[in-house]
Each structure stands twice: as C-alpha cells, then as structure tokens.
Amino acid sequence: MAERFELAKDYTISRVINGCWQLSEGHSLQTKLDMQDVMKAFHMLAERGFTTFDCADIYTGTEELLGEFLTELKEGSTLSPHDIQIHTKYVPDINLLSEVDYNYTEKIIDRSLKRQKRDVLDLVQFHWWDYNVPGYVETAGDLLKLKEKGKIRNIAVTNFDTKHLREIVDAGIPVVSCQNQYSVFDRRPERELIDYCKSKGISLLCYGTLSGGLLAEKWIGQTSIQPETRSHVKYFQVIEDTLGWDGYQELLVLLQRIAKKHSVKVSQIATKYILSGQGVGASIIGVRNSRHVESNTKIFAFELDRTDIEEIKQFLDNYPIVDGEPFELERTVDSKYRDIMKMNLNEK
Template sequence: MSEVERTDLVPGFRISRIIKGGWHLAGGHGPVDAQQAVAEMDDYVKAGITTFDCADIYTGVEDLIGTYRRACMAQGRADILSTLKVHTKCVPDLDRLATITKGEVQETIDRSLRRLGVERLDLVQFHWWDLSVPRYVEVAGWLGDFQRAGKIDQLGTTNFNTACMRELVAGGYRPAAFQLQYSLLDRRARREMIGFCADHGIKLLCYGTVAGGFLSDRWLGRPMPAESFENRSLTKYRLIIEDTGGWDAFQALLRLLREIADKHDTDIASVAMKAMLQDPAVSAIIVGVRHGGHLDRHARLFDVVLDASDMARIEAMVARMPMLDGDVFDLERDRDGQHGRIMKYNLNQS
C-alpha cells in the first residue's frame, strides 16, 4: 500500500494530504459514539492520516480530540502525538461581530487550548460570517498578537472571498493556509482565489471533495432523493448539485467516475478525492469522518493514480456543468438565499 502523502504548509509544519474532518462528529450528522470516535482517531493516525480539522464551533469535537491526546499521554504514547497536527478555527458568532472584544476572542482561543490539552494551537483558521461588518482586519490583527504571544503556531483563514483575503493580507495578516470548498462540483476558486493564494504562498485545504457522500457509489443510478437527510452535509450538497446542472448531470458525472474507478479497481469517492489531490493548486483535502467505515479507502487513496486521460475526461465533463455563481462562499454568505438559510450562525457562546 502506498504511504499517505505529506506536505509542508510552511517549512517544518508537516501535514497529511488527506485531513480527517471533524464537523461530522459535531452532531446533526447522525449518532456519534464518543468512545468509538476517540478510538477511530487512533486508527486514522496509525494509518498515516495525522492531521485533523475541527473548530471552536464544532460542538464537542475539540474536547474529543483532547480526550484522544490525553489518552495517548496516559498510555505513554506521547511519540504518536508528535506527528499529529490539529487545525482548529476561530469563528466569532454572527450576533457578536459588531461588538466582539479582544478579550472575548482571547477567551475562545484559551478555551480551544484547554479543550485540546495543548499549550499552543497548531493552526487557527479565521472565519467571519458577515463581510459588511468591517472588523475582520482588526480581529485578524488580534489573532496575530496571540500568535506572537505563543498561543498559536500558524494562522489560516476560511471562507473569505478574494477581495477580503486581499484586505487581510494588506493589513498584515499572514495566513499559511486557506480552507475552502473546492471540488469537482465547485470550481468557484478558479475564478480568482487560486491565483491570489499562489501569489502569496497560501496553501489550499479543500473540503466538499465527496459532496457529503453524494460523490460515491451509493448514489450511482439512484433517483434524486426527496427525503430530508440525517446528515447535514447531504442537505448542503444537494443544493450544490441542483445549482450545477441538476440530478441528471450529476448522474452523468457519477457514471464517468465509475468508468475511471473500474479502470483503477477502486470506487467513485476515491476517484473524486484523488482528482482534487492531483490538482496542482491543492495542498490537502479535508474529508468528513463520522465513523471508521471509510478508513480503508482513505488510507489507500494514494494507491490510486489517475493518468492524464482520466484527468482530461473529468475536466471536460465538469467544464460542461454550470459553475456556481460568484467567488468562494459568496452564495453561502447570503443568509436569505437557500445555501445560507441552512447554516447555524451563533454556535460559539451557546
């Protein structure tokens, strides 16, 4: 089996190119068994998937990772933690954006430190719900202060558009990484963001690569689902499918991915993930994990090597599908629109 590839976000900050996503352990994606979730973290690390994504607002997830870290220490396995990188986020509540203070942001950073059981956070990805509240450069500056104080190793951003990334960088913020939705179904980053990040040495960490599980054999040949989903991710990505040509176009993409999967003796989700990893703009993908059932495929992802003709066929198919409107996260940022209406905006202080 090929080893899980690794890459540096900045020199010496080494991550696995497939990152275990934590949103799927935060509730709203079906039942989660905490003990099992912690045991599966160890399975992922042992398989070489040594980077975890979480957030201050993913309820209970920083605590679960902290439990895993403490268990390793108690078992005398501190060495395994030397490979672990935990990427968290700083997501001030929508209702607090106009008035939030430096002390309050520091408290959420200190809370992440306590929950994770670390003295310094590896990476903090900054998110801002409403760009019309023009305080994100100021708040980003505070995160820079906390970095200089030793509470944070690397800074990142998530879900900003290119204009705001430009403002943040001009204001002195130095993100090592940008976390965004970039996938076979969502190519908005190609308009401006990829070029901007390349120019500034900002590495892309991409979610959405299996569209909540839609980009998998499970949905091949099935009629468009009408039910409401237990997994919030599926609710979100069904809207993306509707906006990129609908269910028929999506099924045509699944059939093509199945043909390519047959050629490489793998499955549709692995082809969808690997196609993104073979995009030179992409440093790593973040894949949601709420149970260990997909670990074998995730660990074997680097056995799958798509050739130029596979990549060209995929590219030709997605180029025929309508591209989502706007820049990165513009649709989701519209709280009156269908993508924005399904989000939860005030999870931090609750």
C-alpha cells in the same frame, strides 16, 4: 501511508485531513454516532499517516474529543500528541461581530487550548460571517498578536473570498492556508481565489471533497436522496445549481469507470482529482465511523493519469459553476445557501 505536505516552514500535515464537523451536535439528522468507533477510527487513521484533524470552536464537543484522543495517545501508543496536528477555527457569532476585540479573541483561543489540552494551537482558521461589519482585518491582527504571544503556531482563514483575503494579507498577516469548499460540484475557487493563493504561497485546504458521501457508488441509479446529514442537505443544493440530478448520475458513472481502471472507488477518484489541482494542499474528509478508513488509505496507492484528469474536467466544463466567489451565496441574505447556516454557535 498518507502523503504529507509542508503547509508552513517546519509544519507538515497529511494531505487528507480528518474532518470533525460530522461529529458535532446536530450534524447527523437520523442516526446516533458510536463514539467508541469514532475514537477507534482516529487511532487507525493516525497510525496510517492521517495525522491531521480539522475541528472548530463551533463544532460542539469536537475540540474536547480531540483533547481526549491526545490523552489516549499519551497513555500508550506508538504515536505521541506531538505527531498530531489539530486545525481549529475561530468563528465569532454573527450577533457579536461588532463587539469582537482582542480580549474576546484571546478568551476564545484560551478556551480552544483548554479543550484540546494543548499549550499552542497548531492552526487557527479565522472566519467572519459578515464583511459589512468592520473588524475582520483588526481581528486577524489580534490573532497575529496571539501568535507572537506563543498561543497560535499558524494563522489561516476559512470561507474568505479573494477580495477580503487580500485585505488581510495586505495588512501583513502571515496567512498559510485558506479552507474553502472545492469539489467536482463546487468550482468557485477556480474563478480567482486559486490564482491569488498561489501568488501568495497560501495553500487551499478543501472541504466538500466527497460532498458528504454523495460521491460514492451507492448512489448510482438512484432517483432521489433522503438527506441523512447536514452535509447531504448542503451539497444537494450545490448539485441542484450545477449538474442537476441527471448530470450527477452521469458524473458518478464516469468516476466509476475511471475508478475501475485503477481498481479503486469513486470516492478515491473524487479526492485524487481535487488533490491534483493547482494550489491544493489537502482535502478534508469527514469521519463518522471506522468503516471508510482502509478505503481512504487507497487514495495514496495510485495516481490519476493526465487523460483521467482531462476527461473529468471536460465533463464538468459542460455544466455551470455556482455563482460568485467562494461563500458569496452563503453570505447573501435570502439565499437558500445562507438559510441552512447556523451563525450563532460559539456562545451556545
């Protein structure tokens, strides 16, 4: 069974969260997903203790899909909708940031409630595309009002850097978690964010753990990739700026050696390494089918030893870390990291 973690008082989650970006429109560049198989994967995961799901108001169709999943649970399962935690996001469009006010925020939260068929949202992760547009502290305050009104159980942020998260925390917003990219390729949170979060009791929920599936045996010995998903595009950029192709190949070989020692797979070593990090509450792993469910249960069937962790860390220390704070390049005009972002999906 998946390990659990108390993210906030009386609120526990699975330490691997099922990510749903992969299920939104346009994420798969080549194949069409089999949604019956996806629903089967949701049931299999929940039965194995992976009861927490990550979606967003901007991941088209995913909140509704999770709402359907809850209905299926009601109609006949050992689990009930109350056994499931749904983490959504509030991501106002960049074009609308200057117009965001309490009424707008409440409208989007009500839409998420309706889509998910819930009376209260378990966790809302707030995102703000442009710090130069004022309003993020006030909007976080509006989320607190909606929490007090009973529409939101827990408030969180996503893709915030240390400075701006601090502003929100200093304004008295009870942030329980911070969802950011953190993986063997992208170690920007190690600069400052992790220590800050630890000092405030805020847990890191990490994406990019498997880098869209690039952390798997099947890539060993390959000389290039043909991106099949938007995740591949995104994480390939990170590899280019950190390990490079040769370093990536060497890392895969190292992870495979450690994986063989524990009779598991490269993906499980990559996940366990991030889960062993200080301040990390959970890793988010994207779901596209039922193929990886059994394999992912192995994450909790072994432990990395100190020497494994040190060996991976020492290897990574030979390579550069992506510049800046978490999500800084993604916010920088003309950066390749920003160029692949879609910043106006909420009103679509």
